[in-house]
Amino acid sequence: MSEILIDPPAGRAADIRARPGPASDLPVLTAHVALKRVIMLVNPMSGGVDSQALADATAILTDYDCDSSVVELTHDDFDVRVDAALAAGPDVLIVLAGDGTAGTIASRAGPGGPLIAPLPGGTMNMLPRALYDTADWKVALRLALEQGTIRSIAGGEIRDADSLHTFYCAAILGSAALWAPAREAIRTGQMRLAWVYARRALRRAFGGRLRYTLDGVAGRQTEALVLISPTISRTVGEDAGLEAAAMNPADAGQAVRLAARALFNGWRQDPSVRTTATRSADVRARSRIPAVIDGEPTLLRHEATIRFVPRAFRALAPPPTTAAGAVT
CATH class of the missing domain: 3.40.50.10330 (Probable inorganic polyphosphate/atp-NAD kinase; domain 1)
Incomplete structure (x- = not known):
């Protein structure tokens, strides 16, 4: 069989691994896609x-x-x-x-x-x-x-004055983004580190609110806005747009309760959370906006625009199963 040829940078050997000819005991490739x-x-x-x-x-x-x-x-x-x-x-x-x-x-x-x-x-x-x-x-x-089958993956784009970010799972904007490191530390069993992150997030939770609009509807204020792709959302269809969840704790007590639910799942059931589908959003704040975009923490400028991308790329993956990998 012929190899795939990729010209390496000057002075480097090509990273090509040839494979032997077919054998009867080889695992069978998917019948849904030609993978040559x-x-x-x-x-x-x-x-x-x-x-x-x-x-x-x-x-x-x-x-x-x-x-x-x-x-x-x-x-x-x-x-x-x-x-x-x-x-x-x-x-x-x-x-x-x-x-x-x-x-x-x-x-x-x-x-x-x-x-x-x-x-x-x-x-x-x-x-x-x-x-x-x-x-x-x-x-x-x-x-x-x-x-594997061919799966069209939806996502979103976030644009501010400095940069363009893409996401295919979820973007967390505002104070809720500060809780993401604590949740990840809990998931990996690093409880001491989780406590450090949680205390830091709680101290900064009321550092500033976001004003946002969804699909051009008059702006509101929220503590944080979460935008979830239909790839992993349990509540929106593939073409409906992004699931938008606004988190609005009224006081410190509600903020602690919401933070606990954000850490241990069940946050959608919190009465201070409102969800809806949207194809576009605008957010602004008085200062830079903390964000976690597909797991990557960043700081956005004080204004940003989010757009739903229904066909972002094509993935090779098994057909989706109910709730597999869904955001909780």
């Missing part, structure tokens, strides 16, 4: 990727009847290698990296590019868990290759 050429990008600096990942990925891909290559992403030539992988036109581009890296590559691919398989290689792994319902990248890889 596969490229896998691995970021060894991501939180969920160890030093053995490149070798393990190569060994797994060798089991399948397709031409495959594994490419290591490095800080020095990240853009060069991603661009080369996209230009090679693979049937699927598999990404083992953190949420931010996977989101960046998915954005570059867009709806007209190759299929993307974002494996859980980071800390929060929001999109991979929604698509594959596992935090084990090796399991997710085999699920994609053996059961």
